[in-house]
Amino acid sequence: MKKQAKKVIEKRSECPISCTMDLVGDKWSLLIIRDMLYLGKTTYNEFLKSNESISTNILNDRLVKLTEIGLIAYTGNSKRKKYELTKMGRDLKPILESVAIFGMKHSTADKAFLQNVKKKMNL
């Protein structure tokens, strides 16, 4: 029954940008948040089926971390967890918006991607 010790997230400095990156500046966290915000995903298996193919151990690790941080929270028993963004988590939306805008302008990404998603979600 080895629960991973709740490791304190280290701050590299007092800069608000640096601090935020220390929370969600890894390869996967913001994509999980995106799936919640734009795709309405709530469960482990839904997150697992993203186009970017996150692996199970990383997904689990991120869900635990994001929950510990307080960006997401779950309801339901341990085998039917439903994750939701907290108030704090929803405050990440402007970040995702600006990241998406940059991506639509500069990357070779499919520019219709988020537009379609938003339409589907009535956003």
Next chain:
Amino acid sequence: MKKQAKKVIEKRSECPISCTMDLVGDKWSLLIIRDMLYLGKTTYNEFLKSNESISTNILNDRLVKLTEIGLIAYTGNSKRKKYELTKMGRDLKPILESVAIFGMKHSTADKAFLQNVKKKMNL
């Protein structure tokens, strides 16, 4: 004279958010951009002296990558490089702003940090 091969950055998906994270979603890139945008830094040694203590190999790697991507560019000869943000790089500013706003609201970061910086820089 081993130049590191210009490795193509892999896209995990067509999502603009994912694509942007594939470009600058590592532990250090946005902090270098921050130093250019808010602190007016332009040289290797200035970047090296950040509060977050980036190490020399990582800094060099990121400067090469960001230059290859086209977010920054340098003038000057190889021993007195002056880096500047490109038009594309300056388009990251809204991302840094929203990240900073989140950090000021939610992290235990020094809330005066960026305010002071901006005042100093007349932003």
Next chain:
DNA sequence: AATCAAACTTGCATTTTGCAAGTTTAATTC
């Protein structure tokens, strides 16, 4: 010409991520 120092480079340890399995236990089916 000698010295300095800015801009890298190298080697190796540690941490994070990726991949392919396996395990546990609520919920469903029979």
Next chain:
DNA sequence: GAATTAAACTTGCAAAATGCAAGTTTGATT
């Protein structure tokens, strides 16, 4: 209510990214 299913993890090991402490190279300064 026992057997089956599947959602939510867990584990082990390989690969990649990061961290650290040196060293090297080459324009600029003395």
